[in-house]
Every structure is written in C-alpha cells, then in structure tokens.
Amino acid sequence: MKRNLYILLAVVILIGIAVYQNKGPGVQSVFQQEKALPTETGPKAGLLAPPFTATGLDGKEYHVGGTQDKAIMINYWASWCYPCQQEAPELHKLAEKYKDSLNIYGVNVTKFDNKKNAQEFIKTYEVNFPVMLDPKASLYDLYRGAVFPTNVLIDKDGVIQEIILGILSPKELEKKVKKLVKS
Template sequence: MKRNKYIMLGVVLLVTLTMARNTEGGITAVFKQEEPMPTETGAKAGLLAPPFSLTGLDGKTYSVGGTKEKATFVSFWASWCDPCKQEAPELNKLAEKYKDKMDLYGVNVTSYDKLKDAKAFVDEYKLTFPIPLDEKGTVYALYNGMAFPTNVLIDSRGVIQEIVLGIMPEKELEKKIKKLIAN
C-alpha cells in the first residue's frame, strides 16, 4: 500500500514538472504546438516562399523553396548599392558562423547591375557564400523587391518568416537569424 502511494506521488511530481503556471493561475502545458503549414505561396511573412532556381557566379544552380534541412537567407543586392557595401562584410561573417544551420544566398539582381561590377564587388568584399544571378530580375520581382538590399528569412519548412528592406545593425540581424534557425 505504501509503495502505491510512492508511485502515485512520483507520477504527480512528474506531471507537475512538465506543467507551468500561467499568469492567471491556470495550468498551461510546456509543449510547443507546431504551427499549421501555409498552403499559399507569396512574398509575405507567413506564406510559402516562391520557389526559384538561379545559376551562380560559380556555375552551380541554387534553388529556394520547399522544405530543406536548413533555414535560408536570401539577400537581393546590386554592386552600386551603398547599404549593400556596408552589409557585405557582416553577411560574410554570419554566413560562415551559421553555415551548418542556414544557407545564405546573395542574389545579384543583374538586371539592375552589370555582371563585371558584380564580380568586382564579390572580389572586393571576399564573399564566400553563393552568388546566384537574377539576370532578368524575375526573382526580384517575384519577391516584390523594391529596395537594395532586400533580405528574406525563410525557415526550413520553406515559410517566409520575415522580409527586411535595407540594412540593420549586425546584432539585430543576428538576433533574427537565431530566431529563424530556432524554428
């Protein structure tokens, strides 16, 4: 009989440890519920990222869209863009730091740029992440691009979590990346 009391006490303790009290005094489970997958595609947070494939400066094909093992960060840029020049070294550091958890693609919108200038930019800033070329500007248009840089944060399920127009301080951008890869 005493043994049953100890077993029951252990079960109650275990259940209590897996529950937490909310601010109103009720009990809330600690388990995280998965958000339902969106079914709509579009260039907006909460929607599936529009899929695309582009050829990079290295001749390889890079694809975005659908479920992946890692999160994806897409930065649309042009070589003449001063904010892009400011952001390039930061993106290089972040791409290296999070390479195991996130793919970073620096999409050069070549329709607004010159290929030789894009290559010079990559050399000058010693960019180590893939540089796909959007030669006709169709992918930039697909993502409703309206400023350089335009950064798109896509989780591993292929859902856009955020679109950032322009640059932001490195620490703030890194905070957004940490949140992205935690999903």
C-alpha cells in the first residue's frame, strides 16, 4: 500500500513538472505571481509614464499614460537634428513592422524648431506615425528630455521600460522594441 502511494506521489510530481515546463499564459498565472504595477509616476524606467494628451498634426488626440492596447514609443525630435534625420527611416520601418503591437508617437519639440521645418521633415522622411507639436517643450520637459532624439519606451501597462538618449543602431533599437512589445 505504501509503495503504491509513493508511486502515485511521484507520478503527480512528474506531471506537475511537465505542466510547469510547458506552461502557457493560463498555467503561468497558477505557478507565478503577477508582478505588481508601480504606483509612482515619473520620467524614469520602472515608473508609470507621466500622462498627457496631445493633438497630432492629423487633428486626432493621442493619449499617453495608463493601460493601452499597444506598447508606446514616444520619439522626441527636432528637424535640424542630424541623429533624428538618421533615425527617421528606421522609425518608419519599425512603425510599419510593429503596427499591430506598437504605437509610435513623434513629438517635435517646436520650442527649439518651427512648424514649417517640422512639416518638411515629416514629408522628406515619410513619417508614417502621428506627430504632435510641442511649442513650449512642456511634453519634452515632462519626460526630462535632454538630447535629440529621446525615445521613451512604455509597455501596455503604462510603465516606462527604458528612456533612450540619442541614437542607437537600427539592430539595437529593434531589439529593444521587440522586448518592449513582448512585455
């Protein structure tokens, strides 16, 4: 009788191990506790993204902050910024490739630029994502922007995963985007 009990216990343990190793989202929640969302808001990785709503050049309103259907990349730029010009074609590709899981919002920091040059930049580089103007740099200041470009990566839960100052290689930027959309 004892021997049968030990065999049964071993079988149950092996089944448990097999299920755990082949877990999907439903099984994962049974074995792992969900990570609690931060409660503090601020322009820093690991905190909730400071919320804002801004109107794009297309006339639509765009909202950042809180839970979203897709991850968000905020791209702060200026038309005269050479690294921004280098990055623009890559952002175009990323916007197209990840359109089902990522929203890219361009923010032209118009305080350090002007609307006419921003519109010419959008046309020249075929920017295919919403662009907002920031005439007082209030959105830029909200995320403590320091250089152009500044990219803020925000997951679907509204948590900042990373703030990228300056330009990355296309390969490195896509690697970060892939990680972001999986989170």
